[in-house]
Amino acid sequence: MKKKVYIFCKKCRIPKTNPFSEDIIDFVHKEEYEKCSNKTLLSYINKTNDIVTLHINRSAQEEYSNSTIECCYANITRINYETSRDDHVNLTDCIPFKDSVEINYPYVSVNCTIEQIEVYSNVHATTFSISKEHKKPTGKPKFSIMMLGIDSVSKSNIERSMPESFKWAESNMVNLKGYNKIGDNTFPNLMAILTGYNVDQLSTFCNRSIKQNPCRFIWDKFKESQYITGYAEDDCNINTFHYDRPGFLEEPTDYYYRPYFLAAETLQYTVLRKNMIYCAGPETSGERIQNAAKDFAVTFKDVPSFGLFWSNSYSHDNINMPGAMDKKMFQLLSNTEFLEALNNTILIFFSDHGFRFGGIRFTHTGWVEERLPFIYFRFPDLFKRSYPEQYNNFITNTNRLTSPYDIHNTFQDLLNIGNDSYVPSWSQGCSSCYSLFAEIPENRTCKDAGISQHWCTCQGHTYIRPDDPKVIEVSNFIVNETNNILLTTEGGSLCAEYNLSKIKTAGMSEPYWNEDHKSVHFFLVMLETSPDASFEATVEASFEERNNSFKLLGDISRIDRYGPVTGCITDNAYLKKYCYCRENVTKSNE
Template identity: 40%
Template sequence: MYLATEAPSCKKLLALTILLAAAVLVCVYRENPFNGFYYEDEFLEFVNITFNYTEFLVWSPECSIQNLDPFNEQAMKYSHKEKYIPCSQHKLLSYVNITGINATLIIDKKVSHSYTKENITCCYSYVSRSGSKKKPDEGIKFGTCKTFKDSLNLTQDTVRVTCHSKKHKKIYENVHEVIRIKKEFNASKLQPNSERVPSILFIGIDSISRLNLIRAMPKSYEFLSNDSTWFPLLGYNKIGENTFPNLMAILTGYNSTEAYNICDPKKIGPLDTCRFIWKEYKKFGYITGYGEDETSINTFNYRKKGFTKKPVDYYFKPYMEASESIGTVKRDTLSYCAGPETSAERILNLAKRFAITYKDYKHFGFFWMNTFSHNNLNTPSRMDEKIQKFLKDITEAKILDNSIVIFLSDHGIRFGDIRHTFSGWYEERLPYIFFSFPERFKKRFPKEIANFRTNANRLTTPYDVYMTLQHILTLSRFNYTMKSITSCPHCKSLFSEIELSRSCERAGIAPHWCTCSGFSDLNRKDDIVLAAANFLVKEIQSNVAKMGGSQKCANYRLGKVLVSSISDKFSYKNDTYLLISIETVPKAVFESTIHLKKDAKNNTNFVIDSSISRLDSYFQHAKCVSEEMLKMYCYCK
């Protein structure tokens, strides 16, 4: 059983116990409305100063997150490096040159001989968004393909270029996106950023833990670690199952339930009225942009209706749809190549050009990549040098001089063999996140930056990032009032010191996602384990029925218990939890954190406080249903 293999040694636990005992003798307790008493601030500061963070990333009486070795035996069993795979053996035949508001599409005659020895003819067609009433955020249309010679002045921003040889054989096709200052932005919209308020640039990669960033992308990690401008949050804990809840927490402050109730993405329209933070920035003159690859699993479109109107000034979904339409090469079932370029590099280029174009103006950009990381633990290693180069490029272009840049992931890998280990359990919940602040900002707000540094070893969440984005508006002296987070009333800006004694409950993290508690192995054949395992199977089956899947999905029965462990301590409460992983018949792997509750007669009842995770890849086995959550539970008959 995996969890105990990474537990601290008895000697280390004894040392911690002695430290606590000594401190308790001199500390004064104060009343805690949740559990009687809690530690004085003086004691917590004493612990914070005394404790060495070599064993834990976060440590307090309420939360201890182990400082796990990225190259631990469990992880290395499944980790290996993969080489970058180019999408074309030739240099691109076309490119766009931008000068001010003018853009020119150019055919590079110097490389045409690598495609064909014959003369070539090229045509262009503009691309536009073209959704339907039922699917307003899906679909594009191409204009008539018009022949041009070596170059063309572009009047629209998304263009497809197609080239044929003399024998009418298609030899090249690509899609380009022009990012230039829009003519419709009048002088008031584009006032130079004389106050030097910071721009915001998010660069996200799906499904990469902090530890896997270190293993799979060592060059990128080394750049971040050796550059003093980048600040990590080592106790950054996800708050939801997949991308949608974790990004919605950052962008809106809503948890998954609130997001579906208030901004129901399954209906046409509600996402348009949702309180996305980029709307607040736009009110204060920021130019906004959003781009994401793999349109089939896009954050706001996968089993969702998306946006009826463009949610930002620069909405790059039509460009990515057009790029995928000219042909994709799948790797791990995802569109690694979109035409002659990798999908991820298209997003990186968009992010870089957007930030450079509006370097002297206030802007808010959110860019996200799925295609080289979502489905495989090791494929991020293919893009290590590309990500490192991107980070270097935006540094050399002085983007960091005026922008707060957030480089992050939403969670670690969620399925696969590594998820059957402690390292996999731990990594899924602890994604990486780094912030870079302009020197001007750091000098202007030294106390806030000092607090941020302190928070590097505190328990933090996506909710705190949302609060930080609001705090930036107030620090910039805009007329903005910060909104509280209903699902996490105690969450705060990362520029305010987060209490050392923070628990998962106070941070808005459900028990199933919490990494604060230690676990000890429990015999898989214990009566309570088997009873909990059978309870879990019934809960899964009940969920299938509630979501209308009984006719299409098979009935599960317990195959075997893969992992069983019991919590050492959760938060400041004395609650007990079982962490159980089971294999069912038909074969699927589920994991849940089950709350053990005593009733009036001292009988043990099982309660699932939050999610049930599916640890095996269910794509092939759930094609008979379309509901996102049902897919996770279903095994088609």
């Protein structure tokens, strides 16, 4: 029987896994949407002719009390500390109001009491039109970008856990079937899109130890081209730029929603679901992101804008939880007001990678899924009519191998389309990458796309017994390389040394000639160590008499949930990924 594939090219055949494959079925179940409050929200915001009004919903008051409820509101501001402006918020004095009040600040907190006892609190975000400064463009159209992202969702998992959203996207958007991740977690994959840098360049140009804005993000380029820019992300503790990273000193975009989400998650109660901040007060975090995205799109429907709206709160820690927000996401994607606001906007619905941890990662299906995030594009009719060659090339490229670097180049190309004088700054992380508006060669390889062999899904592996002497030798090499990382990284002395405990599974490629003209295989190995950790790596191996050689192809992946045993590392996400704190080894032995 012919195997199903996402793409079938000369040098790349990406396997299409069954979303309900037997090897993962025990990990799969349905998660339902749950409300964060059984009561109707007591406060809401509406906007009329650029006037934003905060209202108390008096028709819902009886759900809270028959007594008189008194409410006040306060503006939520970013604290202007010298070194930690991204970590705290400040509230102005709470100003009493009765039924409604005009507000002039994007983020507000509402508090309602009966005889000084709190009965309701919430925070709200709104987007103020600044069209007076950004006039509707004349001449060549400038196309806006709206990026709706969900963390850790593969091509198969959106089909499996979010069937309504998947069906809508399949029917109304264009699927980049050959899209393959380039790095381990969110940071390298998202930064390849936003900066065009690879991991090594990020360390140089985006020094995470300096709390400032050293990177040149693509939203800076859009801002310089007179676009309105916005960025929002929920579950603040694990934000892309804040999980063991310093965040931003200056606000990176015109609309920066972190103060809103910090307030939602710290000034109110939160409800964890599968270890994620599912509820931030009386609303789900996921709906807060969706509402912010819709408000941003509607507010700036007539002026060029770039928005990135990213959700962690229902996907990061559980492979099934995206299903809880499927209906809500479908309702946003199919919302008439939202879609009408996107008449001049390229909508991108996407993820960064598949699910990275736990038992499912020891399956073949889990291995493939982790490397293949979903990504869909929706183009406005005006773009298709104005640039038929570019659009047709994009359609061709849906069946080619693509990577996040190509998305960055596409944004650069889009800026040039709207402004002939703009000089594109192509991805420095992948000099051989393309804009998706130019046809990608059918013989493209992972190396051409900036994808290391470890993440590449173009070539398959043949199963090889874990007790094969070659596999054992490769596995010991992986463990030694992991220990070398700890030895050579500052702070690594806090981490225990690993020993090989068990080889879980191994695969081997067909022989090929490497750059040194040696006949080699690459081995994909998943293994366990003592102390208890799980790693995966791809190794190029040459077995010659008395001259065996090994070379890591890309990163070593940590595929167990390592958070609880890495508390000794507080400011280095790279080291945390490989560490098992010595203090935790001591505790486990007590």
